[in-house]
Amino acid sequence: MEAIHPSLSKIQYLSPPVNVTIKALKANSAVVTWDIPEGDSVIGFAITQQKKDVRMLRFIQEVNTTTRSCALWDLEEETDYIVHVQSISMSGTSPLSEPLRFRTPREAETQASKSKDEVTMEEVGQSTQLRAGELIIIVVVLIMWAGVIALFCRQYDIIKDNEPNNNKDKAKNSSECSTPEHPTGGLLRSKV
Known part of the structure; x- marks a missing residue:
């Protein structure tokens, strides 16, 4: 052995x-x-x-x-x-x-x-999972849009704030050159 x-x-x-x-x-x-x-x-x-x-x-x-x-x-x-x-x-x-x-x-x-109206637990689980995924996508898109709108409003306010200052500066410059006879500025040219 x-x-x-x-x-x-x-x-x-x-x-x-x-x-x-x-x-x-x-x-x-x-x-x-x-x-x-x-x-x-x-x-x-x-x-x-x-x-x-x-x-x-x-x-x-x-x-x-x-x-x-x-x-x-x-x-x-x-x-x-x-x-x-x-x-x-x-x-x-x-x-x-x-x-x-x-x-x-x-x-x-x-x-x-299964009958037409019968829903299985598997299908319920899939639709719940799908709805959760859809909800996440919707929330992300809404947050992104809110960010875009906030950025636009901020940029718009900056542009709007700068615009009146430019008009005031232009008004000052044109009033310095104007005369009482010609409010738009400059002197009359005579034709020769």
């Missing part, structure tokens, strides 16, 4: 993630969630996503995170997918989780599942 190297006996093996589920399933997106067994020191995750009966894989990996969910995007409607999740620790990756199979619905099915 061979002796096992002492450093290998101390390696802690990670357990694969458990309770892997799909939430928020739509025609072109889904959210994968999972749990980590107690005691595993996990620093990230890796997800493999594959269309059923197709050899191409999408591999998503994140480290330095404690999140236990991941959004899958660019999915095709009415398509079967297989997802595996792995935990990542400082010493390596766990085995793959049990395969999770799911099928995306048709776009029409997701739209038909």
